[in-house]
Amino acid sequence: MGCARWLALGGLLALVGLLQARLLLPHQEGFGECDRFFYAGTPPARLATEAHVRICQRFAGTERFATLYSPGHRIPVFSAFRAARPALLSAEQRGLLEPQIDDPGSSLEEVIEEADAITSVNNLGSKQALNADYLDSNYEIGQLYPFLLSSGPQVPTFPLTNSVPMTRSFRERWHVNLNSLMERALIPHCGDGKDLYIITGAIPSDSRVKGRVAVPEFVWLAACCDVPGGGWAMGFTKHTQDSGIIEDVMVRDLEQLLPHKPQLFRDSCGEREQDTEKMKKILEVVNQVQEEERSLTTQHSMSPLAGTQSQRSAPLSPEAREGGGSFLGKVLGFLLTPVIKLFQLTYYLVIAVLRNVIYLLWFVTKQVIDGIESCLYRLGAATVSYLVAIGQELVGIPWKVLKVVAKVIRALLRILCCLLKTVCRALSIPLRVLVDVATFPVYTVGAIPIVCKDIAVGLGGTLSLLFDTAFGTMGGLFQVVFSVFKRIGYRVTFDNAGEF
Template identity: 70%
Template sequence: MTPSFQKRWYMNLHSLMDRALTPQCGGGDELYILTGAVPSDLRVRGRVSVPEFVWLAACCAVPGGGWAMGFVQHPRDAEVIEDVMVKELEKLLPYNPQLFQNNCGETEQDTEKMKKILEVVNQVQEEERMVQSKGSARGTRSALLPPEPAGERSSLLGKLLGFIATPLIKLCQLIYCLAIGVLKYVVYFLWFVTKQVIHGIESSLYRLGSATISYFLTIGEELASIPWKVLKVVVRITRAILRILCCLLKVVCRVLGIPVRVLVDVATFPVYTIGAVPIVCRDIAVGLGGIISLLFDTAFGTMGGLFQAIFTVCKWIGYKMTFDNPGEL
């Protein structure tokens, strides 16, 4: 495929899509396009196959207004775009493939839209022929016109312009050198700052990575030591259980080593204790009665002694009064 034919086919594809196919298919939402080329037996340098023709198949699957068409263009007659039905295009292709399912609704195709598409295709071909004819006419006209002679320049004007332009050029060169120098140092400074920032970021990332690795190593060590710690705990629990069993065994042995009399006394101790409760209660009651009797005796004795003392005092007072007044008697 020559570059000119390839370019023309590319332009034709865009023209067909933009002006003919898409407008007649509801904006192109349900438009399906297949393109390709059929190789021929002619090869360039025995390697690249020259296409026999290029083709395009279009299917518009709009319900109630769909259509399907095919277009073929040959390199030997690049100005003509042939329109064919999809079935005919399938017969032209190798192995007769089926391009669209159910031939894109062949029984419900809108012929009016197909006619409009063909009209636009013919219009595109006419415009292309007119453009090519105008281009060839311009090329012929430019080839027939003679070249214009170049005018001579004045040496004095050239010197004057050179005298005026030289300082400006030097000044521009100086400004350019200064700008380049400043820009260079700015770039160096930015590069230095960038290196420092990158170095700081690298060191931070390195420290972060080291801390992360240390953290995970510590966690790994702790996780690895968990079975050993569990084993140690199990051993300690086992030792404690064995000690408890030993203590129980010692207690049993000592209990079995106590004389039978002591065991009988220990067993009969609650019976004797319960039997002694009434006696103890009786003794407590007798003791309480004695205490109450003693209190009564003490009270009555105290009152009797008090009355005796009062009687004695009164008797003594009466006797003394009788002794002091004997004449009255």
Template identity: 60%
Template sequence: MRPASLFPLGSLFVFFWLVEGRIIGEDEAGFAECNKFFYEETPPKGLAEPFHVKICQKYNGKERFATLYSTQEKIPVYSAFRYAVSGESREQGWMIEPQIDDPNSNFGEMMNEADAVNSVDNLGSKQALSTDYLDSDYQKGQLYLSSLNSDDFQVATYTLTNAAPMTQSLRERWYMNVNSLMDLALAPYCGNGDDLYVITGAVPSDHRVKDKVSVPDFVWLAACCAAPGGWAMGFIKHMRDGDIIEDVMVKDLEKLLPSGTQLFQNNCGEADQDTEKMKKILEMVNHVQDEERMVQAKSSSSQLSSSQNKRSARSLPDEANESSLLRTIGGIVATPFVKLFQLIYYLMVGILKNVLYCLWYITKQFVGILENGVHRMCSATVSYFMAIGEELVSIPWKVVKVIVKIIRALLRILCCLLKTICRILSIPIRVLVDIVSFPMYTVCAIPAVLKDIAVGLGGTFYLLLDTAFGTIGSLFHVLFSVCKRIGSKVSYDNSGEL
């Protein structure tokens, strides 16, 4: 094979290696390595169906975003991604996922539709193809916009699993809305988008392109800021001309989706959300909506002027039927007046448009001021009445609490009384008899005690007398004995001398 023929094949091989779209198996949790594109790495709940496939979109070996694709409607249910630095959008070739139509395909990554015609079985049976959009009023509209990325990131977004049918005007306005919301309202109030999680989705209608691809009834966007003091917000874009993108709360958006849907785990930290940031975001959203209204007004005015030109062009053949002489004379005479009337007409129209625009602007500002004043007054009134209502409601509750405390105190007293009675009843009868008879025994024992005291005192006195008399008698006896001995000795001495 010649080197010239090897170069395109090598380029195609390198492109397939760079661009990947892995189908997530049923045995894998969530979106596997693409779970990082969801808040707290938890995909939305309540949206998955048996005919949905989960795709982890990759490019250059790195995960770019995650897609839940409906093989029945042939449009994405949603695409989830993280905010990145925006860049200038460049049109790329559209790719398909061969494994959706042919699970046994040897191609594990996304590939160009033209290259898949002869390589993939049942091509287009479960996913949309570029040929489905040919000769129709619809174009391929991305849910995850390529303009939200820069450089090589954009390639991964050009897959038909990330596109839904949109008319040209609605597609342009959807792209304008998403880019403006990201740049003006969402990313600046979430640390420049570093902690911003975004999900864009489509809700199918009964209308189909060539009876194959469902046309969305509306597309939606939900954003969750995971930074401290974060917030969550939703947006809806109906696929009807004249409809402006609407801002809604995420809970209200979930009500428009299948029952039981929860887009963000724990409602994106609902308890810690910053309402002040959300008010500022809504102010920027109003600017985005005004921008869309102005674009819509310009497009309608351009359509009106083109229709007027067509009507004037159709009137030319009628004028050509008049005689050349009358036409020439009438033209010469009428031209200055026509020019004058045209000038007056354009001046009047311009003045009227400016006056109407000024009146519209003044009215809008006045209505805005009045609306803000009424809103604040209503909020203050509601807060005042709510505070009064809370106090009034709390009065019966406080009375009930006091009554309950009184009843509890009475019950405690009764309980103590019953405990005392039980303890009294638990004392043996013999002890009670002894306690009752104690006074009687005490009174009856007093005479005996007094008698014993008297006997004791008498015995003591008698003992003292006996002791005294005994002591005195003993002394006399001793003296008598001494005197007797002395007398006998004196008598003996006297007899010796004789």
């Protein structure tokens, strides 16, 4: 293994620490921050079930694409991403694992190597594919969102949650098809790809790799261009048979081929405003890609015969012409072979030790960095919380002062209102009443002598009346008595006079 390859491997190991995947909980809607990878922020309808797992694939704290994963088939249902220019760099294919799929209680939120997952993840492989599933099989790891379509080699397309079993020839042709379609047909007719939404998926068949990982019956791609006044939508399918050619279909027809007949794009990607002229141009390019694929298929089918003929007609090597070398060469080769083998063994042991040392240093460095990052995060969170609390209080002071001032002004207005009411009520009283009230004391004081005089006259009249009554009564009694005695005396006198 060359030095450059070791450096590349070390870089990939370092990148593993930056790859993250957020598994959405059942009560959460959509794909969280990864909703932006869907047209109008809306994931496909009627395609996800309760058994599926929604993953927001992230890198260095930034979401990169969304994946709907089927634990029952151990392959993704689809991966959704925004179109990007094909990457110029390449990297070794790797299969990383999502710890929380097999172990929901795991505290690991980042994708990890399978070797590390063996000791840290419970029930490993119970719900997702492993690298071991692809060993000694006729299938390779085929990414739905291909590494070569990402905008850079660091984009996390490596997880097995983004991969399905593909034969080598099918995987190469599928990725070549995607590259050609993106570079020549889709991106140029969608405003340089800034408003292009891509969904790639796989339909599982009854065949499984080692009885675990479902082999796709066919893979599909749906593209939606959201350009105002000039959008379009296209679909493509490719059967996993070696002779299959990528086929173009309308998105509505593609939806009929998928389970549960979902709606891939909201409002069918603005179907009423789609630009048919652009779709015709895209189909012309698609026809060219199909012709190129047919030509390549024909060449590959003829290549075994050509290879056999070339082998037959190729000249023998110098060693073959020499008849296997001299006797001295054979003896030297026999003696030097153990030395060479020992040197190779020492070389591999040194490389393995260096690899483990580098991995240990990387792991320790990662743990230290994670610890420092955690401490800094907590310190930053505490500082932010403290500053936010102080800011809230400082912001609240003017508000509280305004509330006090408002209450004072309100009290003053109430007092002024009461005074105005009093004045208004006072002004509403007649002037004569006010004059009478003002002159009441004068009249009262001036009337006292008259009242006293009237009282005295009344008392005098009363006494006079009493005296008159008493004297009149007595005079009347005397008059009655006098009249009685007078009558009695007259009668006596009269009687006496008759006698004489």
